[in-house]
């Protein structure tokens with residue numbers, strides 16, 4: 001379980017540029033939750049992800065994972081338990097490296113705690129088997145530099161990299177927003193399958209209200225650095241897109 005207790009993030013504190021990006025935020029994320037996250041631009045969604053991944057220091061409050069205080073744990077240490085995907089598939093994959101080298105980097109980092117490009121024979125078979133489940137023919141592209149793949153194919157590999165040795169928490173930061181509608185749908189379907197199969201706890205930021213409603217078991221709505229709504233399973237099921245629009249400032 002992941003818990004945030006009274007977490008505030010204040011950028012440029014004490015200067016004219018001071019910005020409270022998260023304001024006294026508290027929430028409990030249970031194992032197996034798949035939370036979709038909506039909110040207007042600047043609401044603090046990515047900052048929340050940065051707090052969870054450890055790439056931004058909290059100004060106040062605490063973060064706990066499985067009851068252990070990880071507030072001061074460094075990002076690279078947390079990376080063993082936390083996978084993250086970004087809007088741009090280029091973020092998180094190395095374009096000059098082949099598909100299998102990218103997978104090897106991610107695999108060695110989480111499995112052995114070090115970065116290695118070496119692809120062991122048994123690892124190659126494992127990567128092939130995993131890529132086959134995507135049903136995109138990527139198992140035959142292991143030796144292709146990843147920069148030559150389409151955005152959708154590259155995001156599918158990035159997703160696989162994030163869930164090799166399944167992390168406890170998967171952070172999806174608008175990971176389908178840069179893809180064409182068909183690829184976006186496919187990546188979202190694969191995301192759901194992987195989350196379910198590997199029992200991963202996930203949070204997904206999206207600006208697509210429909211995606212936020214049909215995916216996941218819980219919905220967070222943020223505004224101005226605050227969590228203003230937390231819809232649990234049954235309440236979420238009853239929501240219509242028009243209900244959501246009321247939470248956006250006009």
Ligand SMILES: Nc1ncnc2c1ncn2[C@@H]1O[C@H](COP(=O)(O)OP(=O)(O)OP(=O)(O)O)[C@@H](O)[C@H]1O
Pocket residue numbers: 011012019020021039040041042043044045046047048
């Ligand atoms: N490193 C930083 N330095 C200063 N201000 C920042 C920094 N990172 C974020 N902010 C500010 O904090 C606020 C929250 O930003 P954040 O990126 O978390 O919002 P968001 O909800 O993810 O927005 P979007 O939907 O546009 O991606 C914004 O006003 C943003 O400008």
